[in-house]
Each structure stands twice: as C-alpha cells, then as structure tokens.
Amino acid sequence: MQIHIPTPLRAFTDKQATVSVEAATVTDALTALTTAFPAMQQHLFTPEGKLRSFVNVYLNDEDVRYLPAGEATATTANDELTIIPSIAGGSAFCCPCCCL
Amino acid sequence: MPATLDHPAALPTLSNEEIARYSRHLILPEVGMEGQQKLKAAKVLCVGTGGLGAPLALYLTAAGVGTIGLVDFDVVDESNLQRQIIHSQSTVGKLKVDSAEIMLKGLNKNVNVVKHNTMLTSANALEIFKEYDVIADGTDNFQTRYLVNDACVLTGKPNAYGSIFRFEGQASVFATEEGPCYRCLYPEPPPPGLVPSCAEGGVLGILPGLVGVIQATEVIKLILGIGEPLIGRLLLVDALGMNFRTLKLRKNPDCPVCGTHEIKELIDYDQFCGIAPPAAVGPLEVSSHGKVDASANIVDGIPQMSVEELKARRDAGTQPFVLDVREPHEYAIVNLGVPQIPLGSLEARISEIPVAKDAEIVLQCKSGARSQKASLALKAAGFTNVKNLAGGITAWADRIDTSLPKY
Numbered sequence: 001m002q003i004h005i006p007t008p009l010r011a012f013t014d015k016q017a018t019v020s021v022e023a024a025t026v027t028d029a030l031t032a033l034t035t036a037f038p039a040m041q042q043h044l045f046t047p048e049g050k051l052r053s054f055v056n057v058y059l060n061d062e063d064v065r066y067l068p069a070g071e072a073t074a075t076t077a078n079d080e081l082t083i084i085p086s087i088a089g090g091s092a093f094c095c096p097c098c099c100l
Numbered sequence: 101m102p103a104t105l106d107h108p109a110a111l112p113t114l115s116n117e118e119i120a121r122y123s124r125h126l127i128l129p130e131v132g133m134e135g136q137q138k139l140k141a142a143k144v145l146c147v148g149t150g151g152l153g154a155p156l157a158l159y160l161t162a163a164g165v166g167t168i169g170l171v172d173f174d175v176v177d178e179s180n181l182q183r184q185i186i187h188s189q190s191t192v193g194k195l196k197v198d199s200a201e202i203m204l205k206g207l208n209k210n211v212n213v214v215k216h217n218t219m220l221t222s223a224n225a226l227e228i229f230k231e232y233d234v235i236a237d238g239t240d241n242f243q244t245r246y247l248v249n250d251a252c253v254l255t256g257k258p259n260a261y262g263s264i265f266r267f268e269g270q271a272s273v274f275a276t277e278e279g280p281c282y283r284c285l286y287p288e289p290p291p292p293g294l295v296p297s298c299a300e301g302g303v304l305g306i307l308p309g310l311v312g313v314i315q316a317t318e319v320i321k322l323i324l325g326i327g328e329p330l331i332g333r334l335l336l337v338d339a340l341g342m343n344f345r346t347l348k349l350r351k352n353p354d355c356p357v358c359g360t361h362e363i364k365e366l367i368d369y370d371q372f373c374g375i376a377p378p379a380a381v382g383p384l385e386v387s388s389h390g391k392v393d394a395s396a397n398i399v400d401g402i403p404q405m406s407v408e409e410l411k412a413r414r415d416a417g418t419q420p421f422v423l424d425v426r427e428p429h430e431y432a433i434v435n436l437g438v439p440q441i442p443l444g445s446l447e448a449r450i451s452e453i454p455v456a457k458d459a460e461i462v463l464q465c466k467s468g469a470r471s472q473k474a475s476l477a478l479k480a481a482g483f484t485n486v487k488n489l490a491g492g493i494t495a496w497a498d499r500i501d502t503s504l505p506k507y
Contacts, residue, residue: 006268007265007266007267007268008265008266011444017341052290053286053287053288054286054287054288054289054290056285056286058347061345061346061347061348062347062348063347063348063349063350066350082336082345082347084270084334084336084347085290086242086285086286086289086290087263087264087265087268087270088239088240088241088242088245088263
C-alpha cells in the first residue's frame with residue numbers, strides 16, 4: 001500500500017512523497033515506514049510509542065482514530081494511508097521559531 | 101443553522117452604481133439581488149493581511165462584502181511582495197493595515213475597511229470578533245491558530261481556515277455549530293522542537309493565492325448560504341502534483357473547547373504552544389538582529405560570539421574554524437566563504453569536521469537558531485570549545501559587511 005508523506009516530513013524519507021509498504025494493518029504500515037526511515041519515529045510517535053496528538057493518520061479519507069478498530073484496522077494493497085501534520089503557515093513563515 | 105448566517109431583517113439596498121458593478125453576480129440566480137444584499141450586509145474579519153489574507157480580502161472586497169476587518173500589526177517589507185499582493189512597491193515600510201486599505205479602497209470605494217492595527221491576543225480577540233459574521237484565519241503561527249479557533253467557538257463565529265507550507269496547503273471551515281473545530285483535528289500543537297525550522301521554510305508565492313481564494317470562496321458560500329462549505333472536511337492542496345483531496349473531519353466529543361466546553365475563556369496560547377513570548381534580548385532568531393546583551397553571552401552552556409568579535413579575529417588572523425550549518429540553496433544566496441554542513445546531516449557527517457575535538461569551532465546559520473542547535477549537537481558529540489555566532493550571517497550583513505544581501 002501507499003503511504004503519502006506530507007512535505008514537512010519528507011526531510012525524513014529521502015524526499016519521497018509516497019512510500020510503498022506491505023502491511024496487513026495500519027500499525028504494520030506505520031511500523032514498516034519507521035523501520036525504513038527511523039528518523040520518522042520521533043516525529044510520528046511519542047517515546048511511549050503512541051501516535052502523537054498533532055499528527056493525524058488517514059486510511060483513505062477516514063481518520064484512523066475514528067475507525068472502529070483504530071490502528072489495528074486491516075488494510076489491503078489498494079488502500080492509501082495519508083499522514084496529516086499541523087502546519088501553521090499563512091503569511092511568511094512556517095513556525096514561531098523562524099526568522100521573524 | 102451551521103452553514104448559513106443570520107442576516108439583519110432589513111437588508112441594505114443597492115444603488116444603481118452597485119447594481120451595475122455587481123451585474124455578473126446579480127444574473128447568477130444563486131446570488132441574485134438578495135445574495136448581493138447579504139454580501140453588502142456582511143462583516144468579515146481577516147486575521148492577518150499576509151499571503152493568505154491578501155487575496156482573501158481583495159476578492160471579498162471585489163465581491164461586494166460590505167465590511168472587511170483587518171488585523172495586523174506588521175509593516176510591509178519588500179520580501180512580502182513575492183506573495184502578499186494586497187501590498188505594493190509604494191507601500192513598503194507602511195503599516196500593513198494602512199497599505200491594505202489603500203488597495204481595497206482603490207478596488208471598491210463602497211467597502212468599509214475597519215483596521216485593527218494590533219496583535220491579536222487573548223485580551224482583545226473576543227471583543228474584536230463579536231463585531232463580525234465570519235472570521236478568516238490567515239495567520240502564520242500555532243499560537244494564533246489556537247487563539248482564533250477558541251475565540252471563534254466562544255463567540256459562535258465560523259472560521260474559514262487556510263494554511264500553507266512550501267508547496268502544500270490545507271483549508272476547512274471550523275467552529276460552526278455542528279462541525280468540528282481546529283482542536284478536534286489538532287488537539288495539541290507540535291512541541292517547538294518538532295516544528296519545521298527555517299531550513300525547511302519558504303513558500304511558493306502563488307500557493308497562498310490559491311489557498312486564500314479557497315478561503316474567500318468558503319466565506320462567500322457561508323454568507324450566501326449556498327453550496328457545501330468545507331464543514332467537517334479538510335481540503336489538502338498539493339501545488340506540485342496539482343492534486344486536491346478532501347478528508348473527513350469529525351467533531352471530537354472530548355474536544356475541550358467545542359465538545360465538553362471545559363474551556364470557557366481564552367487561555368495563554370504562548371504557554372499552550374510551549375513558546376516563551378519573544379524576549380527583548382535573546383540569542384535566538386526572534387531577536388537576533390540587534391546586539392546581544394552581555395547576560396546572554398552563554399546560552400544553554402554555549403558561548404555566543406558576536407559578529408564584531410569574529411570580524412576582529414578575522415582581521416587579526418586568528419579566525420577560529422567557522423562552520424555554516426545552513427542548507428546548500430541558502431549558501432548559494434550568500435556565504436562567508438566557510439565550509440558548510442547542513443544542520444540536518446551534521447550528526448551523520450561529524451567526521452568531516454577537519455579540526456580536533458578541543459579546537460575552537462564557531463557555528464553559523466542565517467540568524468543564530470539553527471547554529472545554536474548545531475552547537476549543542478557538537479558539544480554532545482564531544483567537542484569541547486564550540487561557540488555560536490549570534491545573529492548569524494544576517495547580523496554580519498547588518499553590521500559588518502553591508503554589501504551582502506539579506507534574505
């Protein structure tokens with residue numbers, strides 16, 4: 001299945017916009033992603049291994065948090081996983097730490 | 101009625117001049133005379149007159165929205181003009197709200213522009229918002245995003261939301277009665293350390309145009325009560341692939357502001373986002389263009405070197421090893437002729453540093469924040485004499501070699 005990587009996180013996937021993984025569930029897919037790109041781990045998961053609250057993961061157009069089986073939801077090769085990070089940009093800069 | 105607004109019982113009439121001006125709306129049955137009158141009666145607040153606020157306010161003004169409020173405390177800078185088309189060459193240096201008013205009044209003399217030349221804060225947001233029907237959030241930082249969201253929920257005003265990053269945008273309509281709010285989607289902001297830094301900054305100039313016009317479209321739909329607003333949907337815009345996708349958003353019953361209503365008043369959003377309010381003097385980029393105070397000479401154990409000191413060392417022939425930690429495309433704009441390893445790959449390339457671990461090393465970036473992070477990384481890797489160039493190459497261009505470009 002395909003995992004769509006948003007621009008801010010492509011720095012950790014060798015600039016790839018989509019990553020193909022073989023996975024039976026959403027959890028498997030995310031594990032395959034962080035195994036292939038270990039730097040993604042800290043951006044997606046807390047040190048306790050929970051998905052960070054400012055990262056949303058969608059299976060096709062549904063928020064994984066609202067699926068009955070959540071991250072254990074079964075996936076097929078035709079499914080698409082999309083990671084949606086929060087972005088704040090609007091006028092000039094992406095973040096408060098930036099060069100005002 | 102989440103998708104339509106309450107309108108005053110008696111809508112304002114249109115003059116003959118207005119009828120001629122809005123004829124292409126009047127002959128659209130979905131707008132028509134009544135719709136145009138609703139637009140004339142409507143009051144829309146644009147939070148920010150930057151990349152998103154510029155096309156938003158321009159199109160709303162052209163469309164005949166009667167009252168446009170503008171919140172901005174900034175002044176127009178030349179680097180804004182790459183995307184903020186409400187400002188122009190001739191208004192560089194003017195207050196953004198004044199500059200925007202000139203353009204809007206020039207476009208449509210009938211528009212009533214209300215200028216709020218202030219930073220939106222927890223102290224003034226509710227007072228400002230209550231005068232308007234729709235709020236359009238075109239701000240650029242997480243604190244203001246959460247502030248706008250909460251103030252919209254608390255005042256019951258829909259929020260036409262848009263945000264952008266490099267080549268990507270998001271849009272939605274938040275805080276309607278039945279729909280989700282920004283906090284339902286993002287309960288918490290990312291910690292500052294995980295927010296993309298300057299190295300990944302920048303934005304394609306036309307992208308805010310695209311997203312701002314989507315926000316304007318949603319505002320108009322809300323005022324007219326037509327179509328399907330982006331309530332409960334998040335639109336993702338990818339300008340490079342030119343893909344548009346929508347994802348379903350759910351109202352979170354546990355949302356502290358729109359679900360459980362446990363947040364009843366505005367909070368301290370700097371604290372919520374884990375950000376110290378900009379200090380008057382500090383080593384990091386928020387305040388690095390001025391001189392660095394003596395008390396800030398050591399930050400987190402990293403001595404801060406001033407550009408004057410580095411210049412004196414260069415002149416004396418005792419220049420330490422200086423490493424530029426910016427990205428290659430930034431180095432191509434301007435550099436100090438020193439070696440370069442981007443912050444992101446520093447740890448992997450530490451063996452390339454050609455000096456001993458106890459040698460003096462000065463790290464430099466655009467304005468001092470990334471090089472501070474790099475300094476901490478080198479210190480952690482066992483380098484014992486690491487310093488940060490306070491203010492970076494921007495301070496160098498400001499105070500040492502004014503012939504250098506600043507970006």
